[in-house]
Amino acid sequence: MPNRIRELREKAGLSLQKLAEMIIKLDGEPTSAQQIDRLEKGQRRLTQDWMNSISEALGCMPFELLPEHRPPKPEKGALTQPKTKALKAAEHLQHEDIQIRLLEELDAMRRRGEITPEQLRKERRRLFKN
Numbered sequence: 001m002p003n004r005i006r007e008l009r010e011k012a013g014l015s016l017q018k019l020a021e022m023i024i025k026l027d028g029e030p031t032s033a034q035q036i037d038r039l040e041k042g043q044r045r046l047t048q049d050w051m052n053s054i055s056e057a058l059g060c061m062p063f064e065l066l067p068e069h070r071p072p073k074p075e076k077g078a079l080t081q082p083k084t085k086a087l088k089a090a091e092h093l094q095h096e097d098i099q100i101r102l103l104e105e106l107d108a109m110r111r112r113g114e115i116t117p118e119q120l121r122k123e124r125r126r127l128f129k130n
Contacts, residue, residue: 002067006040008058016040022057048099052124061107063100102127 009019016033023031031053038044039054051062058065103124110120 001042001046003040003042003046003065004067005036005046005054005058005065008060008064009036009040012058014058019054019057023053048124052103061104063104099127 009016014022016036020033020036021030023036025031035044036054039046039050044050046065048062051065055062055065106115106120106123106127109115110117115123
């Protein structure tokens with residue numbers, strides 16, 4: 001999957017090794033520079049768990065790791081009635097986009113101190129559970 005990991009890592013002034021050391025796996029050990037390299041090159045699947053871990057280490061939002069994209073233009077003759085902000089924001093979203101937007105809001109809540117880091121982790125797991 002194309003991604004911006006290398007771009008954001010280099011912008012942060014981090015080597016592959018340093019970024020790898022910042023990402024702790026479930027067993028409590030850091031991941032390897034080789035794993036990060038594979039993710040950057042699209043040789044390993046960039047899962048939501050990887051996105052969460054890498055974005056946290058890079059100090060960005062998970063969606064920022066993805067290449068920029070634009071929603072498709074609405075079809076001619078689509079709804080012309082006034083729309084709410086939420087409807088406007090969601091009309092072209094796919095399931096993954098909605099998950100990412102929810103994750104952004106959870107991260108914002110954490111930054112505002114409305115939820116603890118542990119609550120954030122639980123909500124992330126629950127949100128992206130298949």
